[in-house]
Amino acid sequence: MIGAVSLPTKDCAVCGRTITWRKRWERDWDAVRYCSAACRRRAGSARARSVDAELESALEALLDARAVTSSACPSEAARAVGGEGWRELMEPARAAARRMVAAGRAEITQRGAVVDPSTARGPVRVRRPAGWSARA
Numbered sequence: 806m807i808g809a810v811s812l813p814t815k816d817c818a819v820c821g822r823t824i825t826w827r828k829r830w831e832r833d834w835d836a837v838r839y840c841s842a843a844c845r846r847r848a849g850s851a852r853a854r855s856v857d858a859e860l861e862s863a864l865e866a867l868l869d870a871r872a873v874t875s876s877a878c879p880s881e882a883a884r885a886v887g888g889e890g891w892r893e894l895m896e897p898a899r900a901a902a903r904r905m906v907a908a909g910r911a912e913i914t915q916r917g918a919v920v921d922p923s924t925a926r927g928p929v930r931v932r933r934p935a936g937w938s939a940r941a
Contacts, residue, residue, distance in 0.1 A: 819844035819857070821903025823923040853897075859886045860894065860901040868911065868933055876914060876932035902931045909934065 813826040817840035824840045839845040847853045863882035871877065879898035883891040886898075903922040905911035913922045914930045922929075 816903075816907040817841075817844055819848050820900040821905075821907045821922060823921075856886065856894065857897060857901060857904075860898050861904060864898070864901055864905060864911070864931060868931065873933050873937055876930035878928075878930055899929065902929070905931070 813834070814823050815837070816822070817824055818838045820840060822840045824837060826834060830837050839848060847857075860882050863885040864877065864879070867877040867881055867885075868875075879902050880891065880895060882901065883894035883898040887894040902911060902913055906913055906922045910933075911931050912919045912934050913925055914920060914932060915925060915927065920929070
């Protein structure tokens with residue numbers, strides 16, 4: 806592309822999806838934290854924040870209990886946190902995995918290959934990044 810400009814990006818504080826700079830955010834780009842109104846609402850809900858933290862902890866525990874080269878499915882964390890109602894926690898579990906990727910604590914894969922967590926569709930797995938070592 807001739808004249809292509811690389812726009813600034815950041816990760817959504819709730820779901821971990823990539824937010825790309827837009828002209829309308831020019832004056833307050835530093836204050837942009839959420840990718841959507843749904844994420845803004847979820848950030849304001851104490852119950853949702855609690856479930857999100859539980860899902861992230863469950864994913865961390867699953868990965869810590871396995872070999873560094875092994876992976877886990879977000880549904881395992883959803884089942885651990887939600888019990889019988891685990892299906893409604895699938896998207897929040899995937900969001901927890903995206904937040905872990907944004908923090909450098911995980912990678913999201915499909916068919917063994919690392920994929921962009923913001924654009925991945927279908928079944929995904931979560932694993933530790935190459936060269937991961939448990940940090941105290």
